[in-house]
Amino acid sequence: MTNLGAAAGAQSARVRGRRGIRSAAVVGAVVLLLALAAGLRLVLERRFDAGERDPRAAYIPSGPLLRRAALSFDPLLADVFWIRAVQRYGRARLAGGGAGRYEDLQPLLDAATTLDPRFDAAYRTGAIFLAEPPPNGPGRPDQALALLEKGARAMPERWEYPYDMAFIHYWWLRDYRAAADWFQRAAEVPGSPWWLPPLAANTFAIGGNRNSSRTLWRRLHETSGSAWVRSEARRRLLQLEALDEIEQLAREVDRFSRREGRPPSAWRDLPAAGPGGAAPRDPAGHPYKLESGSGTVSIAPGSPLFPLPVEPALAAVP
């Protein structure tokens, strides 16, 4: 009886042992397979640069087919396309821009706005993404205008779309006549703000003026519902401030050059220098750069305000 019991116990211990080994083998195999899968993914990412082209974005069905195929999930699918557009833009910008990196941006934004025709951020923020020149964007104000036109067709009661179109004509295309025309159209939308008609007239009269640009960015900062757009507008306002400061510094350089017969060799030569001859700082807190040979003052490449916009020439619209 004791022998039988001992034999049964030994057998059950053997069974438990075998089960334990089997479980350990399964866990080991799963871990090994997962590690192999992760390794293969790494190889894939290295061989086919993921930032170069997102295969999920390669095929973006458009138009009515997309809306129908979405059944009742069109707003959610629009969100997915929007998130992919934001990721595509952010990834391309982080990778330093370059040809082809922003290629899928327009179809993604188009898909998002087809699925959800009232997707305000996809139109307004998307248009800013598209209009940004390389390396910060694809530099396609034409696509930005088309996107905003689509938004204006979907929501004719919104003055913001013609306003944004005016903005693109003004800032990126420097077509002040068209900008004034679109500001005027925005002003004609019932419920538009009081400051639009004078803005239209002002743009027509003195397009390209830095103060007009400042007013436009400030209005965009005040009216946009997107945190990203507000932060971009803030950056642009700081850039305009930096342009003012650089002009001021250039005047000091000029005075020094006339007085001394040579350009300043360092900041300590100028009254704008900080304690101990330190370089004055731009509105983002980075020191300005002074070319000792030529005396040219510019923004440092490390500053978040770099590169400064090429300022529209002061031009009266004929």
Add this chain to the structure above:
Amino acid sequence: MQRAGAAVVGLIGLHVFRQAAREQALHVAGLFALLLIAAHLLIGQISAGQEVKILKDLGLAGSTVAGLFIAVLAGTGLVAGESGRGAMHITLAAPVRRHELIFGRFAGLALVLAAALGMMAATSYGLLAWTALTASEAETRGWEAPAADPALLRAYLLIFMELLVVAAIALLFATFASRVLAAAMTVAMYVVGHFNADLRAIEEVTGAGAVAVGAAGLSYVLPDLAPFNVSAEVVHGQPVTAAYLALTAGYGLVYVAALLLVAAFIFSRRDLQ
């Protein structure tokens, strides 16, 4: 006699609700809550300021998907599943008429859907209220509608009506088909229901004729599920009038009644031996 019938239907409905709760049908709502919370944590980082819109969209679409799962799986399981397992014979041995069984099961399914949808809506509202509490004034300025907008309830009401139609379709198919086939046909009807308007517009492609007339006729027989989807309007703060709600809900109820009558008719004549 009629009151006794209604009482039987009510009892069966309660029994179905308890059974569904026991079989963890309501756990779908719990899973939904977890997914929504996880999405809430992630969306803020990647949506470029669109978290409220995306949370609302996700809440409504997620509720639809979860509700569809419940409607299709529970709807087909209540008749076809039990017939397959032989449990139906035990149920039919009780003094219950077959149409009462169908109506009772539908009532129970409607209770399950209402409870699940209520839980999912409460989760969505909770997260949206939290987002509103933690948002800055500049962020709220960009919202088209308040975060915890009561108007969202209108979308949830129509999702519930749509799910009732789907549940009735599932129940109907389950009266004569196997569970798998019934589930597949219900999903197919859900898809067809969203293309209904295209059937009516087929005349624009084929021109007037027998095909166009047939397609138009078919469009009135098949369910039209597109009107139940007002998510985009509600999320963008667009008005969904009470008249629209009443008409669409009325259409849903009438269609459900028709489906249940057909289901009861088929089931009462079915030989379950």
